[in-house]
Amino acid sequence: MDDFDRSRIIIAAKEINKQCFVFRLPFHIVKDIIRNLDAPAKLQAREACKQFQAVIDEHWDDIPIFHSLKFFLRPSCKVKSDDIDVLKELLIEKSNRISSITWKWSIDELLEILPESMPRLEVLKLSSVSSGQLCKVYNIAPNLKDFTFERERVDEDNQFWPTVQKFKQLTALRMEDCFEMTLPNISSLMDYLKSNENLSCFAIPNMYNLTAEIATGLLTPIKNSLTELTMSVADLQGQDMLVISRCWKLRKLGLHDAVHLTEQGLVHLSKLTNLEDFQITFVDELAIDTAMRNFFVERQKNGCVPLRKLGIDTCYLLTDNGVDEILDFCPKLHTLNLSDCDKISGEFIDAWVTKCPLMVSLTLRYCSLKLSEAELKRHKENKRVKINLDYDLFNSRVKKVEPLQMSDDDNGL
CATH class of the missing domain: 1.20.1280 (Monooxygenase)
Structure with missing residues (x-):
């Protein structure tokens, strides 16, 4: 190698070192x-x-705007003016390309920086929004397909649902936060659902006054199009699950506050042959081990597709043996999430991972874990399955401590 080649290599190496890794x-x-x-x-x-x-x-191209945790916890903080200017320039420059926006601050602040037209905007996630503000959104982005928003605690905006009806291409509608709808608005929502035969995703996880009659009125018009449903069932009995079972295309189902769920209700849900993702919370009256086993037996009889995601939250009667029997029916499960289940010890983790060869994620959160430090370390280092064990939080929550020694977590701060 001559001196000329050597010098070129040295120069190239210096240029590489200057470059960000x-x-x-x-x-x-x-x-x-x-x-x-x-x-x-x-x-x-x-x-x-x-x-x-x-x-x-x-x-x-897709701008998920300011949705990190620190902004949720500090809603009073303001966006830096320089950041807003940059976002405004990007929004204007890429108005024909942006397809997704998430905004968790005042909708008025967003409307100030949005360009006049965003024809490709299809996914929009907002905080609380009024009918007047929604009209402005429609004028800017009439082609929305996926809309997530929050409602006021008592929803009295009578023009909101007629405004939603303007979005003719909407296929996903999600209402977050806790709210109670007035009867006129419930009627308007039902009218909207009757007019939208293409709605495939409907989420009302925290609606207070969702009775069996209202649930029937909401779901019946869209039973042939829904593939994803999340709803509060706190006021529904076991037999009321029949209206959900008629949504025969469902692939994902989330039942919140299922305090009155019965074994017969689960039998009705076993008729959902396409169900792949099942999430359930607050089941505290049901003998869940037996009921879930029978649910999967019925699913097997009905020729249902294998479950791929399962989540059970705040279920104090669920046991290690119960989960072990459930997983006998879930050979293709790849995600298991158990939260706040006091009788889950974690002793069967190895067996669960073995039973589900496709599993990639296992979460035990706020459970009564009885694992040694060596076992915790071994599970954390699992190469095939991401095992999340929030054992520290649980231990601090149940550990007997003096008042002066309590941490922020213990006080719920």
């Missing part, structure tokens, strides 16, 4: 990294170097 990765990986950052992280990354700024500006 991230850009030494294949470019499709760099784009995936950027795509998974939320807006605050992207704005900070733009300041790192000119390479980051150029790549982020070029590939920032």
